[in-house]
Amino acid sequence: MIIHDFDMARFLLGEEFVEIHAVGSALIDGEIGKVGDVDTTAVMLKTASRKICQISNSRRSTYGYDQRVEVHGSRGMLQVQNIPETMISYAGKTGVRGCKP
Structure with a gap:
């Protein structure tokens, strides 16, 4: 769901991530949750030089x-x-x- 956001974040920060924390829930579409998937996510990423990136994502807007x-x-x-x-x-x-x- 957010693979291109990771690519863009790596480009903008100029380095790879060394630490990742992610949470997700099926808040919009219960059917997605029934198959173990999510439709809403929040991700925190950290680089070796301590730059931090936050990504929020939803399948529906x-x-x-x-x-x-x-x-x-x-x-x-x-x-x-x-x-x-x-x-x-x-x-x-x-x-x-x-x-x-």
Whole structure:
């Protein structure tokens, strides 16, 4: 489910991981849980130089295809988000609405 996230994390951090902690649950689709699989995960990864990476993942995003990256460091933060269908959003009494990612 998140193999490409591991590849991207290794590329961004520039080194391999030496420590991995992962948890997963079947929170959205009970049928997935019945066969021993998960649909929601959280993974913490650590490199030899002590860089830490956190990956959160779900098989379903009701608001559209969603993938984001944030890199935090001593000089600031780099953030990459999906390109929305349009840049139009509406803010009113009921909240803020815009296009799905």
